[in-house]
Amino acid sequence: MGNILELKDISKEYEGFKLDNINITLPSGYIMGFIGENGAGKSTTIKVILDLIHKDSGTVKILGKDSKELKLVKEDIGVVMDESYLPETLNLKEVNLIMKNVYKKWDKEVFKSYIDRFNLPNNKTIKDYSRGMKMKLAISIALSHDPKLLILDEATSGLDPMVRDEILDVFLEFIRDEQHSIFISSHIISDLEKVCDYITLIHKGKIVFTEEKDNLLEKYGILKCSHSEFEKINKENVKGVRKNQFGVEALVLKRKISGKYVIDPANIEDIMLYHIKERVQ
Numbered sequence: 001m002g003n004i005l006e007l008k009d010i011s012k013e014y015e016g017f018k019l020d021n022i023n024i025t026l027p028s029g030y031i032m033g034f035i036g037e038n039g040a041g042k043s044t045t046i047k048v049i050l051d052l053i054h055k056d057s058g059t060v061k062i063l064g065k066d067s068k069e070l071k072l073v074k075e076d077i078g079v080v081m082d083e084s085y086l087p088e089t090l091n092l093k094e095v096n097l098i099m100k101n102v103y104k105k106w107d108k109e110v111f112k113s114y115i116d117r118f119n120l121p122n123n124k125t126i127k128d129y130s131r132g133m134k135m136k137l138a139i140s141i142a143l144s145h146d147p148k149l150l151i152l153d154e155a156t157s158g159l160d161p162m163v164r165d166e167i168l169d170v171f172l173e174f175i176r177d178e179q180h181s182i183f184i185s186s187h188i189i190s191d192l193e194k195v196c197d198y199i200t201l202i203h204k205g206k207i208v209f210t211e212e213k214d215n216l217l218e219k220y221g222i223l224k225c226s227h228s229e230f231e232k233i234n235k236e237n238v239k240g241v242r243k244n245q246f247g248v249e250a251l252v253l254k255r256k257i258s259g260k261y262v263i264d265p266a267n268i269e270d271i272m273l274y275h276i277k278e279r280v281q
């Protein structure tokens with residue numbers, strides 16, 4: 001099994017912000033969630049991957065090809081960004097005609113099947129679509145030219161839970177044959193927790209962790225104890241702390257904590273928040 005996406009030592013500097021030595025590897029057949037606070041560097045990383053902005057250093061490989069050869073794999077990448085890039089005056093028939101000329105492997109039957117599945121109206125132009133419909137259209141287009149890798153930047157934000165669930169199902173079907181992969185950034189961490197195999201956290205332009213989701217869930221827990229009990233804990237096993245007048249809650253490496261402590265399961269959102277909080281302190 002090869003890697004579909006490899007980022008090695010990527011750096012990119014803007015005034016007041018640096019994407020700092022980013023290393024990410026996504027094997028074929030998996031979904032990676034890319035998480036981090038506003039301004040952490042998610043979109044900048046995605047733009048570097050897609051060669052939409054110039055990087056200062058490092059290499060990006062998609063299906064084994066670097067940015068100089070990106071043209072060779074362009075057809076193999078489906079992209080969905082937050083903003084729609086389609087002219088608003090188009091209807092679905094016109095979208096199909098345009099995409100037929102853009103992508104060699106454009107499959108109008110597959111496109112039609114997604115349009116039907118998502119109930120997108122044929123008789124309206126895109127400007128009369130709701131936000132959810134526009135996003136479903138963008139995803140339908142991205143999936144209708146037989147891509148190997150789907151890259152989504154905040155593609156499900158602003159959509160209701162039913163629509164998001166429908167889209168998550170489509171993602172899971174897409175990767176089922178183990179030949180397809182997805183790299184997705186989102187602030188809706190619970191969605192990512194449902195479908196992702198790997199989670200990468202970026203904070204202030206640096207990767208905090210890039211790891212299998214199940215490892216993260218297995219490794220961390222939330223310890224709840226009194227201030228005096230907390231004093232006895234080895235702080236090497238503590239990744240973030242919240243203290244108040246009643247006691248302490250901390251993200252801990254749960255297997256390393258011995259003694260009679262209450263340790264609740266941590267979800268990916270907890271793990272992200274505690275990691276970032278510790279770095280802010």
Ligand SMILES: Nc1ncnc2c1ncn2[C@@H]1O[C@H](COP(=O)(O)OP(=O)(O)OP(=O)(O)O)[C@@H](O)[C@H]1O
Nearest residue numbers: 014015016017036037038039040041042043044045
């Ligand atoms: N063209 C640009 N020129 C200067 N600074 C930029 C440019 N594009 C992005 N930045 C800066 O880079 C930083 C990272 O922005 P980026 O859009 O990558 O964050 P993000 O993690 O995608 O955030 P969000 O979750 O809010 O979308 C921010 O400080 C932003 O102001």
